[in-house]
Structure formats: structure tokens, C-alpha cells
Amino acid sequence: MPEGTLCNKQPIDTAEGITTLLADKSGKKYYEEMKHLEVDSDLLWKTIQNTCKSRIRTWLEICAHCGMCADSCFLYQVDGRKPTQVPAYKIQSTLGEIIKRKGKVDADFMIHCMEVAWSQCTCCNRCGMYCPHGIDTGIMFGYLRGLLYQQGFVPWELKIGAGMHRVYRAQMDVTDADFVDTFEWMVEEYEEDFPGITVEVDKENADIMYTVNAREVKHYPEDLAEAAILFHIAGENWTVPSKGWEQTSLSMFAGDWAACKMQVESVYGAMERLRPKRMVGTECGHAHRATVIEGPYWAGRKDGLPPVESIHYVEWLAEALRLGKLKIDPEKRIKQKVTLQDSCNYVRNQGLKNAAREIMSYIVAPGYFVEMAPNKEHNYCCGGGGGFNGIGLYRAQRNQALQKKRDQILDTGAKLVVAPCHNCWDAIRDLEEEYEIGIEWSFLKPLVIKMLDIPEHLKPKEDDL
Amino acid sequence: MYAVLTGPVFYLSLAVCFIGMAVRFYLYFRGLSWQLDRVAYKAHPKAGFNGAVRSIYKWLIPFGTYGWRTQPIMTIAFFCFHIGAVAVPLFLAGHNVVLQQKLGFSFPTMGAAMADFLSWMAIAGLLFLVLRRLVLPEVRILTDKKDWGILLLTFLPFATGLAARYQAGDYGFWLTTHILTGELLLFAIPFTKLSHIFLFFASRAQLGMDFGIKRGGMKGTKMAW
Numbered sequence: 001m002p003e004g005t006l007c008n009k010q011p012i013d014t015a016e017g018i019t020t021l022l023a024d025k026s027g028k029k030y031y032e033e034m035k036h037l038e039v040d041s042d043l044l045w046k047t048i049q050n051t052c053k054s055r056i057r058t059w060l061e062i063c064a065h066c067g068m069c070a071d072s073c074f075l076y077q078v079d080g081r082k083p084t085q086v087p088a089y090k091i092q093s094t095l096g097e098i099i100k101r102k103g104k105v106d107a108d109f110m111i112h113c114m115e116v117a118w119s120q121c122t123c124c125n126r127c128g129m130y131c132p133h134g135i136d137t138g139i140m141f142g143y144l145r146g147l148l149y150q151q152g153f154v155p156w157e158l159k160i161g162a163g164m165h166r167v168y169r170a171q172m173d174v175t176d177a178d179f180v181d182t183f184e185w186m187v188e189e190y191e192e193d194f195p196g197i198t199v200e201v202d203k204e205n206a207d208i209m210y211t212v213n214a215r216e217v218k219h220y221p222e223d224l225a226e227a228a229i230l231f232h233i234a235g236e237n238w239t240v241p242s243k244g245w246e247q248t249s250l251s252m253f254a255g256d257w258a259a260c261k262m263q264v265e266s267v268y269g270a271m272e273r274l275r276p277k278r279m280v281g282t283e284c285g286h287a288h289r290a291t292v293i294e295g296p297y298w299a300g301r302k303d304g305l306p307p308v309e310s311i312h313y314v315e316w317l318a319e320a321l322r323l324g325k326l327k328i329d330p331e332k333r334i335k336q337k338v339t340l341q342d343s344c345n346y347v348r349n350q351g352l353k354n355a356a357r358e359i360m361s362y363i364v365a366p367g368y369f370v371e372m373a374p375n376k377e378h379n380y381c382c383g384g385g386g387g388f389n390g391i392g393l394y395r396a397q398r399n400q401a402l403q404k405k406r407d408q409i410l411d412t413g414a415k416l417v418v419a420p421c422h423n424c425w426d427a428i429r430d431l432e433e434e435y436e437i438g439i440e441w442s443f444l445k446p447l448v449i450k451m452l453d454i455p456e457h458l459k460p461k462e463d464d465l
Numbered sequence: 466m467y468a469v470l471t472g473p474v475f476y477l478s479l480a481v482c483f484i485g486m487a488v489r490f491y492l493y494f495r496g497l498s499w500q501l502d503r504v505a506y507k508a509h510p511k512a513g514f515n516g517a518v519r520s521i522y523k524w525l526i527p528f529g530t531y532g533w534r535t536q537p538i539m540t541i542a543f544f545c546f547h548i549g550a551v552a553v554p555l556f557l558a559g560h561n562v563v564l565q566q567k568l569g570f571s572f573p574t575m576g577a578a579m580a581d582f583l584s585w586m587a588i589a590g591l592l593f594l595v596l597r598r599l600v601l602p603e604v605r606i607l608t609d610k611k612d613w614g615i616l617l618l619t620f621l622p623f624a625t626g627l628a629a630r631y632q633a634g635d636y637g638f639w640l641t642t643h644i645l646t647g648e649l650l651l652f653a654i655p656f657t658k659l660s661h662i663f664l665f666f667a668s669r670a671q672l673g674m675d676f677g678i679k680r681g682g683m684k685g686t687k688m689a690w
Contacts, residue, residue: 054496058668062661065607067597068536076603083606092607129690130532132524132543133665134672293679297503304505304679351681377681377688378531 004033009040009152011256012163018173021163026392027156037107037152044151045103052099056143059135060096063088069137072130074380074404075120087127087137090116095144110153117144118155119394122386122401124344129377145255154254155391161250165259169266170214170246180242182217186225195460197232202274203239208316209276209308210240211247211267211291213284213422226445227282230317233458234325238280244270247281248422249290253387257298264295271307279310283443285343285421286385288312293350312346314355314420317444321362332451333365339372339414341405341428342379343421353377356420356444363447370412380404382419384427402431410437417441467637470644475567478651485655486663493667502675509678516677516690517670523689524669530689542593549587550619553580553626554647581630588623591616615658621646 003009007030012018024030069087070076076085083089094113098105105113121141128136148154149162164171170179180201187199200206208231216223231238244266251259271279281288292310296303320326340360346352353376360369372379383402388394405427409417419425419441428441499505506513523529533540554560557580561571575583595616598608625646629639653659661668676682676690 051501053498053501054493055502055668055671057496058493058664062658062664062668063607064658064661065604065609065612066539066594067601067604067607068532068539070603071535072532081603083602086603086606089606128672130535132532133661134520134524134669134690136672136675294503296505297500300500302499302505303508304499304503349680351684351686353686377686377690 002038003152004030004037006030007033007037007152009037009150011166011259012159013166015167015173018160018163018167021156021160024156030156030159031393034111034153035107037110039103039105039107039110039151041103041105043103044098044105044147047147047150048099048103051146052143056095056140057099059133059140060092060099062133063092063135064133066132069127069131069135072127074124074126074383075122075401078400078403085120087121088135090120091137091140091144095140095147098144098147107153110148110151113144114148114153114155115394117141117148118158118387118391119397122344122381122384122388124381124385125348126344126378126380129348142255145253146257147255149255155387155393157390157392158250158254158387161387161390162254162256162259165249165251165256165263168214169244169263170217171248171250172214172218174214174217174246176243176245179212179214179217179245180240182221183224183228183240186221187228190225190229192460194229194232194458196458197228199228200239202242204274205276206237206239206274207277208236208238209271209274209279210238210282211245211270211279211287212240212282213248213287214246215248215422216282223282223443223445226449229449230320230326230445233452233454234320236320236325239274239276241267241270241274244268244273247287247291248284249286249295250387250390252286252290252294253390260290260295261298264291265299267291267295268299268307276308279306279308280316281310281312283313283420283422283425283445285345285423287422289345289349293345312350312352312355314346314352314359314444317448318355318358321359326448327453327455328362328448328451329453330365333363334368334416334447334451335365336416337368337370337412337414338364338416338418339370339409339412340375341372341382341417341419341421341424342376343419343424344379344381344385345421345423347379348377351377356418359444359448360418363444363451370414372408372412380408382421382424382427383431385423389423389426389430399430399434402427402434406431406435406437409439415439418444418447420444467641467644470641470648471563471567474648475644478648482651482654486660489655489660490663490667493664497671502671504671504675504679506674506678509683512678512682513674514677516675516682517673519687519689520673520676521666521669539597542590542597544590545586546590546594547587549583549590549623553583553587554622556580584623584627584630588620588627591620591623611658615653618646618650618653618657618659622650 006024073087079085094116123138123142125138183199249260249263296305383405388398417428419428527544528534556575558574561574565571598604625639625643629643
């Protein structure tokens with residue numbers, strides 16, 4: 001059987017396709033079919049010849065096999081320092097081998113590559129900073145994921161996730177109408193507490209166009225209201241687009257580059273339509289990476305930049321606090337040991353280490369903020385990055401991967417972890433569930449709202465209450 | 466034999482090495498693609514240049530980067546070996562006499578004591594790297610025959626050179642084998658992992674541009690990646 005009915009080389013482009021695949025619980029039949037999925041070696045080799053150019057080829061060739069990358073990888077550390085978890089080995093024995101064999105590999109080998117690409121690398125890019133030759137294995141695994149996706153060897157959830165982007169331009173089945181309705185409804189809920197609060201959809205020439213993670217719409221609508229409250233109190237001239245509001249990209253995790261392009265172009269389309277001064281994205285790491293850092297390249301933008309200046313939520317919040325648009329009541333600052341999770345996607349991969357620390361300096365009483373070690377660009381992945389959180393097939397490996405973050409948090413002695421990233425937030429929630437170390441975790445928005453010093457004119461009037 | 470090795474083969478080995486590497490350098494940079502690599506090299510030349518220079522410079526300095534500092538023993542062995550392996554061939558007085566004769570130019574030279582010291586330091590560093598390959602599981606799993614071949618190719622010119630230097634046995638024999646193995650090394654550079662002698666600069670420059678342009682440099686990060 002060259003192609004399965006569920007597991008095949010075709011991307012999912014219809015809502016029915018998504019429903020059908022979802023009905024195959026945990027991808028049981030999907031993975032069964034994968035064992036018999038034929039590898040199109042000609043296509044594989046042709047794709048490699050067209051897309052694997054001097055950067056990756058040189059990396060694979062000049063790797064000195066020195067092993068200095070070993071200790072940089074948290075998955076190597078938590079897996080009993082197994083030599084097979086050394087980054088250089090992982091990529092040489094997968095992508096390196098496919099190239100060596102000119103694409104002539106079988107389904108078993110591709111399934112092995114899939115396991116390595118999605119359960120032994122979160123594309124955190126930490127190893128790239130420890131290689132004397134500057135070899136970034138995370139980038140190569142991203143590339144390998146693209147080859148595997150093209151051949152149909154991709155974890156079930158990510159095949160679905162990429163399909164969601166193709167069908168809904170969102171990582172979940174959230175329609176544009178769902179988004180607008182939910183946002184408006186959530187804002188209405190707070191009209192009494194914050195008189196004058198409103199969300200204007202599709203307002204042109206606003207100072208800020210806000211974009212989100214579809215999970216917020218579906219599972220955490222409170223987050224939308226919190227964003228609105230903070231923009232309202234800060235007096236921002238802001239809007240949300242009715243189309244192109246989703247910043248995330250499970251297609252990036254899946255290696256579905258065509259879907260990545262479709263998704264990011266929907267956001268850029270909104271920018272071009274509404275012409276805001278800036279785009280601000282929610283507290284998500286990979287969403288920022290996809291839309292702001294990698295997205296311009298998928299969309300073919302030669303300057304490597306989105307159509308308008310696009311910043312992460314931590315940059316906006318730090319600025320609002322710095323400029324006094326938002327004021328913190330010193331009495332309400334955090335007075336317990338608290339630590340900060342640096343997201344790989346916008347700290348290691350865009351250098352935004354200072355913004356979140358600046359925010360911490362406003363919201364934490366002096367002496368209570370404890371850094372993780374290592375931190376900033378050298379911080380370890382939360383344990384669930386690169387799609388790892390969402391893949392049922394590799395849940396055991398993911399849970400093991402959480403141990404590094406668990407130990408880092410335990411070493412700080414903090415009982416509260418600030419995680420301005422959905423993936424990190426999820427991973428830390430799961431690590432508490434798995435290992436019960438007695439911690440709490442939070443995004444920035446709810447913490448800041450609780451300690452705001454709200455100007456009189458924005459407070460509800462006595463007789464309104 | 467001696468005449469052939471110091472005549473045509475000498476010129477040929479240098480030509481193969483330098484022309485070969487010039488070609489590889491050209492092909493490397495021609496093969497960079499802003500869209501495939503997802504780095505806007507041309508759009509931000511200044512940020513790219515700064516990132517590339519910083520990345521190369523810091524990694525050339527012992528303990529210059531966080532990466533070097535986290536593995537101090539490896540760093541010491543690495544630099545002991547590489548400083549000797551670069552400085553001795555280039556700045557040894559004897560080599561420069563030959564260079565002057567054959568090519569009409571020469572580099573500044575170092576004293577014999579310094580050359581001895583650096584040579585032994587390189588050998589010691591190399592032996593440590595060998596030991597590491599044998600002992601550490603994370604390095605052993607990566608090691609293949611080619612890695613041993615390269616270590617041997619690098620070791621031989623040093624060993625034969627030192628044997629000639631101390632006139633152990635037949636000086637003429639050691640000198641001839643020294644020239645032979647040295648030329649073999651030059652021939653091998655463009656076609657093996659030894660190409661890193663040059664491609665290190667290319668690869669580091671690329672990652673430096675990547676971080677300098679896309680991954681932090683334009684947000685004001687000044688670290689070396």
C-alpha cells in the first residue's frame with residue numbers, strides 16, 4: 001500500500017479531512033498506515049538537491065565530531081546522557097544519512113527520523129551557540145521536518161494542526177466570526193468594571209493591531225479580555241483584525257512550509273489592509289517566531305521584516321510601564337520568590353531578554369526575583385517546545401524532557417513562575433501535574449491587572465455600581 | 466624524490482590547497498540563499514557584518530565565548546593544538562627560508578625555542594583530542610574512520626618534523642617524510658573535513674549574520690553567538 005487513506009503525502013485542505021483524521025483517535029490507524037507508506041525517493045532527493053544548499057551541506061560536512069554540543073542539549077542531559085542524544089549524532093544519523101543514501105530510504109527509516117525530529121529535538125537552537133563551527137542543529141531539524149512532512153511522515157496531531165491553518169488560518173477550528181464574537185463578548189463582560197472599554201474591529205490606521213493565539217479564543221477567552229483591559233487602561237489606540245488575527249503556526253512545527261506561508265500572509269494581509277503603526281502579538285513564543293521572525297521569509301519579503309513593525313507582548317508591556325502608561329501600585333507587587341521562563345523563540349532567537357526583566361523590575365518587590373540558571377539566551381527549553389507538548393505518541397519522552405525545567409525551577413526556590421509564552425506555560429503546567437513540586441505559573445497579563453494603579457477617571461463611578 | 470617533493474609537488478600541493486579552497490569559498494557564499502536560509506543577508510549588510518565579525522573574533526579567542534567557558538579543559542586542549550598547528554607551519558624559520566626561495570616572500574619567524582614549545586604543545590593537545598575520542602561516549606559515537614584519518618594526517622607532519630628537528634636517526638629520511646606528509650595535508654585540505662581551516666570562517670560568518678540580522682543583533686544584542 002503506497003499511500004494510506006489517513007496517512008499519506010497529501011496535506012489536509014478541507015474541514016472534512018480534518019474531521020476524518022480527528023475521528024481516528026490518537027492516530028491509531030494513521031500510525032499503522034504509516035508503517036506501509038512508500039517513500040518517494042526521487043522526490044526526496046530532488047527536493048534535497050533544490051533546497052539543501054551550502055549552509056546545511058557545509059554544516060554536515062565540517063562537523064568535527066567533537067561532541068561539544070552534547071552538554072548543550074537538555075534532552076541529552078535528561079536522558080541519562082545517552083550518546084544517541086548528542087545533537088551532532090542525531091542529525092548525522094538522520095538527515096546526514098538520507099543525504100548520504102541520496103534519498104533511498106524506507107518507511108522504517110523515515111519513522112525513525114520522525115521520532116528523532118519530533119521527540120529528540122525541540123528546535124530550541126541552544127546547541128548552535130555551543131558549536132565552535134557555528135553549526136545549528138535545530139535549524140537542520142527544522143529542515144528535516146519539512147522533508148518528512150512532504151513524505152507524509154509527521155506526527156498525527158501536527159498533520160491535523162497544519163491542516164487547521166490551511167482550512168481556518170488558525171491552529172484550531174476557530175473561524176473569523178468566532179474570534180470577533182468571542183473578543184467582543186469578553187470585552188462586554190468587563191464594561192462595568194472598566195467603563196468605556198471597547199474593542200474596535202478592523203479600525204484603520206490604529207497605533208496597534210493586536211493578534212492572538214487561537215487557543216485564547218477557544219480555551220482561554222479571559223486572556224482576550226485582559227489584553228483589552230491593559231490596552232484600555234494604557235490609553236492605546238488599538239484594534240483587532242477580523243481576518244488575519246492568528247499569530248501561531250503549528251505548520252511551522254509540522255514543517256508544512258506552504259501552510260506557513262498561507263498563515264503568515266493572512267496576518268500580513270491584515271496589516272496591509274488596516275495599516276496600523278505597529279502590530280503587537282500576545283504572550284506566545286512560537287507565534288512571534290512564526291509571524292515576526294521567520295514569517296517574512298515564507299512570504300518572500302526580501303528585507304526579512306513584516307510589513308509593519310511587529311513587537312512581542314513583553315516589548316509592549318515593558319514600554320507601557322516605562323512610559324507610565326500603566327502604573328503599578330507598589331503595595332500590590334509580588335512579594336514572594338518568583339522566577340522567569342525565557343522563551344527560546346523570542347529570547348534566544350530574537351534577543352528579547354531585557355523586556356521581560358524590565359517588566360519584572362516593576363511588578364516584583366525588590367529582592368524577590370530569582371533568575372534561573374542558566375538564563376537569557378542560554379536558558380533551556382521548557383521541555384515542550386517545537387510541537388513536543390502536543391504529540392501524544394511521544395508523551396513519555398516529553399514528560400522526561402520536563403525534568404530539566406523542573407530542576408531549574410526547584411533550584412531557584414521560587415513558587416511562582418512567570419511564563420510569557422503559551423508553550424512554556426503549558427509545559428510548566430504539565431510539569432506541575434506530573435511531578436507535583438508545588439508551584440504556580442502565570443502569564444504576565446493577569447498578574448499586572450491585579451496590581452494596576454488605575455487612574456480615577458477610568459474607574460467605575462460610585463453611582464454606576 | 467627530494468627534488469620532486471620540493472619542486473613540482475610543492476607547487477602543486479599549494480595550488481590544489483589554495484585554488485581548491487578559493488573555489489569552495491566561492492561556492493559556499495554563492496550557495497547561501499536569503500529565502501532558504503531565512504536570513505536577509507543583503508538587506509541588512511551592517512548588522513550582518515557586525516554579527517559575522519563578532520562571531521568569528523570571539524570564537525578565535527580562548528574562553529572568548531560562553532561556549533568555550535563551559536568546557537574549560539576541552540578549550541585548553543583545543544587551543545594548545547590549534548595555536549601550534551597554525552603558528553608552527555607558518556612562522557617556523559626553516560619553512561620561511563623555503564618560502565623565500567620558492568615563492569619570493571616570507572612571514573616573520575619565531576625562535577627555535579618557541580617553535581619547539583608550540584610543537585610539543587600541539588602534540589600534547591592532539592593527544593588529548595585523541596584520548597577524548599577514545600574515552601568519552603558522546604564523542605566516541607560520533608567518531609568514524611575519517612576522523613582518525615584526519616588526526617593522523619595532522620599528526621604526521623608534526624611527528625616527522627620533530628624527528629628531523631632532533632635528528633633522531635636519519636635526518637634525510639625524516640626531512641623527506643616531513644615534506645611528503647606536509648604536502649599530503651595540503652592536498653587533503655579542500656577535499657576533507659580539513660577544509661574547516663578555511664570554512665570555519667565561512668560557517669561562523671553565516672551564523673554570525675543569522676544572529677546579527679535576524680536573531681537578536683538588530684534588537685541590540687551584542688553577545689557572540
